[in-house]
Amino acid sequence: MAVRSDEELVAAALGGDTAAFSELAGRHRPRIERICQRFFSDPEIAHDIAQECFLRAYTALRTYRAEMPFSGWLRTIVVNLCYDELRRRRRRPEELVGDFSAPEVQWIQLVNQATPEDLVSAAEERREAHDLAHRLLDTLRPEDRMVLVLRDSEDLNVSEIARMLGWSEAKVKIRAFRARQALRKQAERMTAAAHSGKEP
Amino acid sequence: MNCFEARQDFPAFWRRSLASERRAELLAHLKSCAKCDRAFRTFALTAPVLYSAVEPQSRTTARPIARDARRTAAATRAGTDARRWFAMCASVTVIAAASFAAYLSVTAPVESLTDEFADNETAVQLFEQDLPGSNNDFGG
Numbered sequence: 001m002a003v004r005s006d007e008e009l010v011a012a013a014l015g016g017d018t019a020a021f022s023e024l025a026g027r028h029r030p031r032i033e034r035i036c037q038r039f040f041s042d043p044e045i046a047h048d049i050a051q052e053c054f055l056r057a058y059t060a061l062r063t064y065r066a067e068m069p070f071s072g073w074l075r076t077i078v079v080n081l082c083y084d085e086l087r088r089r090r091r092r093p094e095e096l097v098g099d100f101s102a103p104e105v106q107w108i109q110l111v112n113q114a115t116p117e118d119l120v121s122a123a124e125e126r127r128e129a130h131d132l133a134h135r136l137l138d139t140l141r142p143e144d145r146m147v148l149v150l151r152d153s154e155d156l157n158v159s160e161i162a163r164m165l166g167w168s169e170a171k172v173k174i175r176a177f178r179a180r181q182a183l184r185k186q187a188e189r190m191t192a193a194a195h196s197g198k199e200p
Numbered sequence: 201m202n203c204f205e206a207r208q209d210f211p212a213f214w215r216r217s218l219a220s221e222r223r224a225e226l227l228a229h230l231k232s233c234a235k236c237d238r239a240f241r242t243f244a245l246t247a248p249v250l251y252s253a254v255e256p257q258s259r260t261t262a263r264p265i266a267r268d269a270r271r272t273a274a275a276t277r278a279g280t281d282a283r284r285w286f287a288m289c290a291s292v293t294v295i296a297a298a299s300f301a302a303y304l305s306v307t308a309p310v311e312s313l314t315d316e317f318a319d320n321e322t323a324v325q326l327f328e329q330d331l332p333g334s335n336n337d338f339g340g
Contacts, residue, residue: 038249111244116230119241120214123248133249152211152250189243 006070014061020062025054028071032078036150039082041134049085053078070121076164079150083165102192103128108194114157139186144179147172201225210243214251230281 004012004020006027012020032053036046037100056077057064066074107128111119123129135143146165150156158176162169206229212218213226230237 036255047283108245110243116213116227116244117242119244120216123244126248129248130252133246137249149250162313183246184242186257190246 005154007066010061010064010066010070013058021058024070028074029054031071032074033074035078035149035154039086040151041131045085049078049081049185053081057173075154078180079146079164081144083142086145101128102134104132105194107132108191112191136183136190137185140179140182144175144182148179148183149173151176201229203229203233206230206233207239210240210247212252214243214247215253228263 004023006024008021009024013024028048033046033050036049037043040046040049053074057074060077064070103126106124107122110122114122137148140148147161150161150164151158156164158169158172161167162174165172167175206226209218209222209226213223218226230240
């Protein structure tokens with residue numbers, strides 16, 4: 001049996017075929033969950049937001065227009081859900097950088113000493129590399145983090161991000177610049193704190 | 201390869217999608233340029249989230265334990281706060297009730313037994329009927 005395209009499955013789902021929507025959800029779920037994981041370290045939160053994304057997509061399916069790829073439409077929904085959640089759970093940056101576990105300190109030391117190739121391999125195996133990266137990203141303002149993830153992880157350009165978030169292109173550029181600047185500062189603080197064994 | 205080109209290649213290098221020739225060029229550049237080497241190490245701190253295709257499933261124990269401890273402490277604090285709040289409300293209620301009772305005892309009109317029966321003819325009659333009998337009991 002031939003694999004049906006996203007658009008065919010959407011049409012079938014609109015005609016009342018719920019199995020077609022399940023197939024769509026199964027097809028896109030890994031990617032949608034991966035986007036959520038770039039914003040939230042807790043897998044439960046990432047899973048819940050992905051679930052909410054498919055719920056919203058199902059209820060708003062009639063508003064979907066085939067000029068846009070279905071995957072892009074879903075991404076817009078999930079990105080906006082992640083943005084809302086980031087704003088809701090915004091924490092103060094000073095709570096986030098400091099208080100490292102022994103594996104995290106080891107990872108920071110490795111980052112400063114290992115060869116670039118060894119670093120790539122080590123990061124794939126170490127959970128603490130992900131945890132620390134999330135803690136660093138958590139220090140950013142929600143809008144800065146949003147721009148950084150969409151630019152760097154999703155490879156979207158400025159105009160695509162601006163359209164997706166309903167911002168001006170200038171705002172996207174400013175946010176990207178500020179995000180990188182803030183991240184560099186926080187990374188330096190984190191490295192210094194890990195080396196001195198004190199909180200920054 | 202200049203510094204700008206080198207930094208442009210960081211994501212592809214991290215994703216292992218850089219052509220081998222380009223990869224060798226980048227590694228050579230990082231060895232010779234201290235600024236780019238530092239930039240790469242800063243990049244490596246967030247790359248596991250921003251550029252990795254998958255997250256490692258094995259979770260180190262140190263962070264979850266610390267996190268759980270913090271959550272437990274927060275839950276305990278929340279429970280203690282609730283108990284304190286309840287005790288405070290109970291104390292306020294008791295104090296308010298006692299104050300109200302004291303207020304009533306001071307301000308309510310206190311009538312004597314005579315005042316109570318002054319206008320009550322039946323009571324007066326009963327009183328007058330019973331009194332001699334009672335005296336007789338003691339008189340014998």
